Amino acid sequence: MMHRIKLFAAFLLTFSVLFVGLPVRAAAPDPVRGRSAMVASQHELASRIGADIMRKGGNAVDAAIAVGLALAVVYPEAGNIGGGGFMLIRRADGKAFAIDYREMAPKAAGRDIFVNKDGELIRGEGGSQIGYRASGVPGTMAGFDLAFKKYGSGKIKWADIVDPARRLAVNGYVLSHRLASLLIGYKEHLAKYPDSNRIFLNNGKYFKEGDLFKQPELGATLARIQKLGAKEFYTGETARMIAADMKANNGLITLEDLKNYVAKDREPLRGTYRGHEIITMPPPSSGGIVMLQILNMLEGFDVKAMGHNSSAELHLYTEASRRAFADRAEYMADPDFADVPTAMLTNKAYATRRITGFDPKKAFASSNTRPGNVTGGEGTETTHYTVVDPAGTIVSNTYTINDLYGSRVTAKGTGVLLNDEMDDFAARPGKPNLFGLIQGERNKVEGGKRPLSSMTPTIVMRKDGKPWFAVGARGGPRIISAVMQTVINVIDFEMNIQQAIDAPRIHHQWLPDEIYWEQFGISADTRNIMTSYGHAFNERPGNIASATGIMIDKEGVRLGAIDSRSDGAAVGY
Numbered sequence: 110m111m112h113r114i115k116l117f118a119a120f121l122l123t124f125s126v127l128f129v130g131l132p133v134r135a136a137a138p139d140p141v142r143g144r145s146a147m148v149a150s151q152h153e154l155a156s157r158i159g160a161d162i163m164r165k166g167g168n169a170v171d172a173a174i175a176v177g178l179a180l181a182v183v184y185p186e187a188g189n190i191g192g193g194g195f196m197l198i199r200r201a202d203g204k205a206f207a208i209d210y211r212e213m214a215p216k217a218a219g220r221d222i223f224v225n226k227d228g229e230l231i232r233g234e235g236g237s238q239i240g241y242r243a244s245g246v247p248g249t250m251a252g253f254d255l256a257f258k259k260y261g262s263g264k265i266k267w268a269d270i271v272d273p274a275r276r277l278a279v280n281g282y283v284l285s286h287r288l289a290s291l292l293i294g295y296k297e298h299l300a301k302y303p304d305s306n307r308i309f310l311n312n313g314k315y316f317k318e319g320d321l322f323k324q325p326e327l328g329a330t331l332a333r334i335q336k337l338g339a340k341e342f343y344t345g346e347t348a349r350m351i352a353a354d355m356k357a358n359n360g361l362i363t364l365e366d367l368k369n370y371v372a373k374d375r376e377p378l379r380g381t382y383r384g385h386e387i388i389t390m391p392p393p394s395s396g397g398i399v400m401l402q403i404l405n406m407l408e409g410f411d412v413k414a415m416g417h418n419s420s421a422e423l424h425l426y427t428e429a430s431r432r433a434f435a436d437r438a439e440y441m442a443d444p445d446f447a448d449v450p451t452a453m454l455t456n457k458a459y460a461t462r463r464i465t466g467f468d469p470k471k472a473f474a475s476s477n478t479r480p481g482n483v484t485g486g487e488g489t490e491t492t493h494y495t496v497v498d499p500a501g502t503i504v505s506n507t508y509t510i511n512d513l514y515g516s517r518v519t520a521k522g523t524g525v526l527l528n529d530e531m532d533d534f535a536a537r538p539g540k541p542n543l544f545g546l547i548q549g550e551r552n553k554v555e556g557g558k559r560p561l562s563s564m565t566p567t568i569v570m571r572k573d574g575k576p577w578f579a580v581g582a583r584g585g586p587r588i589i590s591a592v593m594q595t596v597i598n599v600i601d602f603e604m605n606i607q608q609a610i611d612a613p614r615i616h617h618q619w620l621p622d623e624i625y626w627e628q629f630g631i632s633a634d635t636r637n638i639m640t641s642y643g644h645a646f647n648e649r650p651g652n653i654a655s656a657t658g659i660m661i662d663k664e665g666v667r668l669g670a671i672d673s674r675s676d677g678a679a680v681g682y
């Protein structure tokens with residue numbers, strides 16, 4: 110009898126620990142823990158390199174540069190030195206900085222450069238997505254240079270930051286199944302460009318999982334940059350090779366364009382959600398404004414009471430997104446070329462007006478949704494990584510060559526894959542781009558201008574003002590939805606960073622008027638209810654972006670998370 114009582118007591122204890130004593134959890138692995146520092150990126154080798162830089166005394170900015178250079182080698186579909194992006198930095202002293210190293214249109218580019226004489230978009234070579242004319246002047250090296258000089262620790266030499274990436278390119282690394290098959294998947298266009306064909310397709314013989322993948326030209330380019338500094342990319346042999354290849358192939362980027370490229374140190378965009386400060390990216394990314402607009406609209410509703418991914422909540426997300434993306438199309442662009450009413454668009458009173466008319470049981474057709482009356486005032490692409498150092502500096506960095514493998518052009522002799530960021534301009538204002546996004550006149554092509562982006566590197570603070578988590582994503586305009594839903598999952602649903610990133614999500618971008626959703630992510634019942642409200646679901650469900658992030662718990666432990674939708678690793682110590 111005594112034995113049975115003991116067994117019963119043991120059962121009760123186990124039951125209470127398993128089901129009562131622990132918080133209710135979304136299904137996700139535990140985040141990776143580090144007591145001092147953490148790097149979360151989409152490739153383990155790159156994350157390890159970042160962690161090593163911090164172990165040697167570098168700060169999060171030094172580490173972020175080393176990670177970015179390493180990803181250019183081990184994650185060539187999006188990691189780059191031939192593209193551009195945004196680096197958000199928050200130091201432990203509370204100061205925050207937003208480095209804009211978005212590509213700039215070559216001087217010779219103009220409004221109708223991608224339209225033929227019949228007014229149709231030029232497809233393939235010569236268009237905004239494939240080939241030599243698709244590239245903006247790359248900003249990555251200038252952005253990293255600015256970050257290093259202004260915000261680096263000063264304890265690690267530039268040459269030591271570049272060296273790990275250079276060695277990876279020269280010595281090679283073992284190709285994963287994912288990268289080997291992805292390269293073959295993109296052979297159609299990569300094969301058209303001789304250096305891309307040789308480097309990435311093994312001259313048509315292709316690479317397979319387990320092969321040692323070396324990139325000697327990229328290694329030589331990195332060696333020049335290591336020795337001569339980032340300016341080598343813009344004024345040295347690398348610049349001359351890029352400009353010569355452009356000239357030989359009807360491209361537009363000249364030596365002058367490269368020399369004139371400037372990275373900008375911008376004021377970060379700040380907003381709040383339910384009392385938490387949110388620091389994010391200002392234009393030329395639309396990401397920060399659109400996310401804050403949506404969050405501002407949601408703040409007037411008890412999202413938690415609706416229930417996570419309930420029809421009520423997803424309907425509200427959709428309606429708020431529809432309105433914010435309509436504003437994106439009209440108002441957002443490079444602020445150095447167009448008036449962007451950022452303050453007004455991120456104003457809480459404006460959001461309240463914008464969501465007025467929301468019907469909890471009825472979709473509001475996009476054809477009836479015009480951009481708001483403002484007064485007074487991008488798939489599967491891109492890559493995001495996050496770094497937190499022992500002193501508490503946070504770097505949230507998103508950079509890209511736009512489409513996977515960018516324009517598919519590797520500039521002759523350099524090993525550098527060039528971006529197709531010109532497609533983020535409104536190639537035909539009012540008509541859809543690669544992501545089906547409609548954009549307006551403000552974002553038309555102009556020489557020297559930066560195309561509008563959706564990249565949303567973000568840092569969220571606790572109510573006591575201490576940093577809480579940093580997150581960002583890849584995936585064109587879906588980035589905004591992924592980051593926004595991660596923020597809500599943490600703040601409203603009290604998820605940890607891994608749960609918040611892994612949870613199923615949706616995306617709506619005004620036009621086309623349909624909800625993008627993830628297979629098995631939303632129940633058929635929920636979809637049926639939303640369909641009865643008048644929503645249409647995209648016929649081909651697929652992943653909505655992929656995110657990486659780091660949370661800092663109350664004891665200061667760094668918790669790293671990689672989206673289970675993608676590869677990568679969080680490495681901490």
Ligand code: GLY
Nearest residue numbers: 487511562563564
């Ligand atoms: N090229 C994707 C973005 O900038 O949003």
